[in-house]
Amino acid sequence: MNRALIVLAIVFMTLAAGCASDTTYSQSGTATVATCPVKILSHEMKVDEFGNYYIEGIAQNVGDKRLSYVEIRARFYDADDTIVGSFLANTLDFDPGQKWKFKIYYLGSENPAKYDIGIGSCW
Template sequence: MRRTEPSSRRYVLGLLGTSAAAVFAGCSDVVGDNAPTYVEGTVEDAGDEERSPEEMVAAEALAEQEVNEGITELDALSLVDHEFVIEDDFRGPTVQGTVENVGDDRIQLLEVRVRVYNDDGELLGRYLDVGGDLDAGDRWAFEVVLLESPAEIDRYEIAVLGTPA
């Protein structure tokens, strides 16, 4: 029996498993020319009120974190406004705003992506809101629910993406 074959096979399987885990864990962010353009948002006087365990369960059910990989930046989508808002219910910290379809065609799918950071510049989480069927000239009000404690959040970055109809 040869010992080199099983160890080589284990090495290759281990390498493949580690690579797959890194990709599925979100370590494969889009970079370069295909990366969405984010704009920075500020957080002022976020407070330090924590959600109750029940509120956290409700917020987790509402917070979206799975991005659609087939969606891209579109010149037809304009981020009209955005702001950090703390809702006085289970939603807690949110980023809210408006997106407008400034193009001539309907947008089938929209996605607003938000990345939140602490005061050391460390990424705390990624969240999004998804909408659809935005006709030319129409606006969509979005609300991105964030799961971090307001006291941890120092700033956020936001981008809007879409898929034409």
């Protein structure tokens, strides 16, 4: 049974890699990708009570079909505009018109100065 799960995981990762889209990042405003009918309606970086950075936002399926998988990706930068981390949030079975409140946690070791955000894989 473990072999079957490993094979299934490898097949899924291979399919996911083949379906990846080019991510266009934006630092402000909303973001959309022509090949994925998802729109990022809002986003902002926040710090929780423990000093952990994260991005909170809302995305919407603006298409007319259910999306099986959607990613929102973020790149975090230091004060010198060097990328210090890239992270994502994802959801499954995203219905037309539905909104998704997402959080992308920054797991790096230094405090980020800014970020940009974009829509990643989508199918």
